Amino acid sequence: MRYGRDLSFIYNNPTRIIFGEQTVREAGLEVESLGGSRALIVTDQGVVAAGLAEMVQKALGRRYAGTFAGCLQDSGLHIVNEGAVFAREVGADVLVSVGGGSTIDTTKGIAVLLKEGGQLQDYAGYQLLSRPQTPHLAIPTTAGTGSEVTYAAIIKDWENNTKILFCDNHLIPNVAIIDPLLTRDLPPLLTATTGMDALTHAMEAIHSTEREPLADAMALHAIMLILEYLPRCVEQGEDLQARGQQQLAATMAGIAFNNTQVALVHAMAHSVGALFHVPHGLANSILLPHVIVYNLDYCADSYALIARAMGLAVPGMSNEEAGTAVAEAVWALTKKMGVPQRLREAGVPQDGLEAAANRSLSDGSIIYNPKPATTVEEILEVYYNAW
Amino acid sequence: MSYAYGTEEWEKAYLEMVAIRLATVSKPYIQGSPEWVATYEKLIQESQEYNEAAKGWEGTVVIHIMPNPELGLDADVYQLLDLWHGECRSVRLVPQEAGEKADYILSGELARWEAVVAGDLETTKAMMQGKIKLKGDLATIVRYVKASTLLTEIAARMETKFLSQLSEEEREQYRKEAAKLRAEFGF
Numbered sequence: 085m086r087y088g089r090d091l092s093f094i095y096n097n098p099t100r101i102i103f104g105e106q107t108v109r110e111a112g113l114e115v116e117s118l119g120g121s122r123a124l125i126v127t128d129q130g131v132v133a134a135g136l137a138e139m140v141q142k143a144l145g146r147r148y149a150g151t152f153a154g155c156l157q158d159s160g161l162h163i164v165n166e167g168a169v170f171a172r173e174v175g176a177d178v179l180v181s182v183g184g185g186s187t188i189d190t191t192k193g194i195a196v197l198l199k200e201g202g203q204l205q206d207y208a209g210y211q212l213l214s215r216p217q218t219p220h221l222a223i224p225t226t227a228g229t230g231s232e233v234t235y236a237a238i239i240k241d242w243e244n245n246t247k248i249l250f251c252d253n254h255l256i257p258n259v260a261i262i263d264p265l266l267t268r269d270l271p272p273l274l275t276a277t278t279g280m281d282a283l284t285h286a287m288e289a290i291h292s293t294e295r296e297p298l299a300d301a302m303a304l305h306a307i308m309l310i311l312e313y314l315p316r317c318v319e320q321g322e323d324l325q326a327r328g329q330q331q332l333a334a335t336m337a338g339i340a341f342n343n344t345q346v347a348l349v350h351a352m353a354h355s356v357g358a359l360f361h362v363p364h365g366l367a368n369s370i371l372l373p374h375v376i377v378y379n380l381d382y383c384a385d386s387y388a389l390i391a392r393a394m395g396l397a398v399p400g401m402s403n404e405e406a407g408t409a410v411a412e413a414v415w416a417l418t419k420k421m422g423v424p425q426r427l428r429e430a431g432v433p434q435d436g437l438e439a440a441a442n443r444s445l446s447d448g449s450i451i452y453n454p455k456p457a458t459t460v461e462e463i464l465e466v467y468y469n470a471w
Numbered sequence: 472m473s474y475a476y477g478t479e480e481w482e483k484a485y486l487e488m489v490a491i492r493l494a495t496v497s498k499p500y501i502q503g504s505p506e507w508v509a510t511y512e513k514l515i516q517e518s519q520e521y522n523e524a525a526k527g528w529e530g531t532v533v534i535h536i537m538p539n540p541e542l543g544l545d546a547d548v549y550q551l552l553d554l555w556h557g558e559c560r561s562v563r564l565v566p567q568e569a570g571e572k573a574d575y576i577l578s579g580e581l582a583r584w585e586a587v588v589a590g591d592l593e594t595t596k597a598m599m600q601g602k603i604k605l606k607g608d609l610a611t612i613v614r615y616v617k618a619s620t621l622l623t624e625i626a627a628r629m630e631t632k633f634l635s636q637l638s639e640e641e642r643e644q645y646r647k648e649a650a651k652l653r654a655e656f657g658f
Binding site for chain 2: 094208209210211212246248249251252253294345445446447448450451458
């Protein structure tokens, strides 16, 4: 998919990004620069137990107003509503998310409710907000979802067992602190799967129908960084240089897909996530190479670009061969890192694949896939291959 | 005389008004005018392609155009499409209270909707870029991207005059007629 003469896009990247070891110490000053004086930490019990929330609390100093540690994987409408109530009780005027994508997304939801009131479900849709929301400083502890720079929040509706997508430019966090120290103790498998989430973001940004050059630049460099540093993070978690580069890659991949959207991999990953609780990064990791193979006859030139970035391109190689090489390289990477290779290993039952395929058709990401996937049968075939 | 929306009298008077305007107003029709909306309705009803693509669709859709007094649009415009299982039951200009109750509401400034109808702005991209807002269940609408694209294409195929193209005199005339219709029908 070369850029045509009719290329036309808007590139949006407003988050102030602060990177470096110990930069979490800047949190208090950043809260003040956002005009706040009462910062609520939004996090989960795991982050609290790891002592990371306390690090941030210390950095906030007199601006610290409280901690809401009720976040869960996939978040939840009820969790956002509870968080907003707590935020109001402590008089929060800035939100500081400390955690992975689910925590950051929960905080995006709380930011809306603090400003607009009502229930989060009232804001389901696209670009419905008309003004800036409660200021949000995001401090990711995985590398990662890129949620610290994106306009989307995915919140699970636990009652209906579905994931709801909220998309709005006003959801993008104002500031992100990317501190390698906060990912140092992430266990190897979680490092690998959250890292694969970042790789999927980068690759989907490139094969998306909304692909454009500025996002491509971010995505391609993210891919190069991930290939070099993610395995190092998995093997030697204390390697802070590798941790930092992997975090930056995740942020860059987030910037990329924030501008171009994601596609079929995410539509399918969201579905198995909602139905069978497969962690998002793991689902992406398993599905990514299979979707690349599915898409090959529609956007091999995009994969050829990726192959060059991965150092896989060989003179005389056709675009299709390059695409196949990319898929195989992804499999090799995940195998090397010990990531489960098949959906069945992730607890997905075979007789659940049809329901997942059906659900994928309702996922907004699917419309950006380069190869149309408009029937259950088409998606089911990819699921079977991945199962 | 004013009519209460939702009553048989309103519907009867609306259709009579449209019939008169279709017979007397010269083409091309101004975007969003009753005669334009009636022509749009007819084209959707005649579209076999739309009928196929929207087979399972249930729900009302509103195209909400925000005011632009400088160009003669003094109030919000709500075009309500009553769509059901591939059938376009009606397209009407409706009062705000009715428009805001639709299952799906696409809101945008006049300039954006002019660009959509001119074929210069693709609705999905417009939503992604924040140029058009969508209220409603995304999971459902995503399954009918083809149908919604067809609705846009049908509008883009119509010969249309845009408010931004009117002369001052035409704009004043439009403004007066719109105010009269607002008083009669509430939109």
